[in-house]
Amino acid sequence: MPQNSITNYFSKASAITIIENGTKTSYLKGDDKFEEILSSLSKITSGAHDMPAYGVSLDKDTKKAVESGLWLELEFKTPETFNELQFESLLFEVNESYQGFNLIRKNNNTYDGRCFYLNLKGNMKHLYATLKNISK
Numbered sequence: 001m002p003q004n005s006i007t008n009y010f011s012k013a014s015a016i017t018i019i020e021n022g023t024k025t026s027y028l029k030g031d032d033k034f035e036e037i038l039s040s041l042s043k044i045t046s047g048a049h050d051m052p053a054y055g056v057s058l059d060k061d062t063k064k065a066v067e068s069g070l071w072l073e074l075e076f077k078t079p080e081t082f083n084e085l086q087f088e089s090l091l092f093e094v095n096e097s098y099q100g101f102n103l104i105r106k107n108n109n110t111y112d113g114r115c116f117y118l119n120l121k122g123n124m125k126h127l128y129a130t131l132k133n134i135s136k
Contacts, residue, residue, distance in 0.1 A: 006082050006103060006116045007045045009090070010038065013074040018131050022067040025135065026075075033134050037072070040130035044120060053117035057104045062091070062111035070094045070131060079107070085114060096128040 016037050017026040027034040075089040087105035094101075101124070103116040 005048075005050050006090075006118065007042075007048060007050075009076075009080055009082060010041055010045070010074060012076060012080065013038070014077040015075040017073040017075065018135060019066050019071040019073065020131075020135055021069070036134065037127075037130060040127045041072075044122065044124055044127045045118060047121040049119045051100070051117045051119045053102060053115045055102045055115040055117065057102075057111045057113060057115055059110040059112050062104055065093070066091070070128065072127075072131065073106075082116065085116070090116070094124055094128050094131055096123060096125045098124045 014029050015026050016034050017024050018037075027037065071091060071093050073089050073091040076087070079086050079088050081087075085105060086107050088109070089106040091104040091106060091111065092101045098120070099122070100117060100119040103118065104111050105113055105115065107113065
């Protein structure tokens with residue numbers, strides 16, 4: 001993992017929320033499922049590269065988007081800052097075939113503003129399977 005990477009913040013999360021078709025299930029740090037998800041996320045992001053992100057999130061559109069599909073949100077107890085961009089949580093869609101993804105920043109309780117982007121060495125298949133298994 002690169003020294004200055006958004007992936008360095010994943011282990012700082014205090015909670016992880018799986019959002020499947022708008023239904024939320026949260027796990028706190030220390031819970032076995034939290035650790036399983038974090039381990040799977042670490043596996044798929046091993047060797048990933050932070051890329052310039054040209055995506056911009058709009059709160060209304062993001063809240064509508066999470067009503068379908070599989071999403072994961074990493075929540076932090078206190079606001080964090082990476083590349084001069086502050087966030088309270090990081091939200092992203094999980095799709096088996098994705099080889100990269102936007103990390104949508106939540107700040108001041110809204111999903112507005114620039115995103116971070118991770119280019120994966122592989123795809124999200126392992127994380128997708130982990131989340132689907134936990135959601136059973």
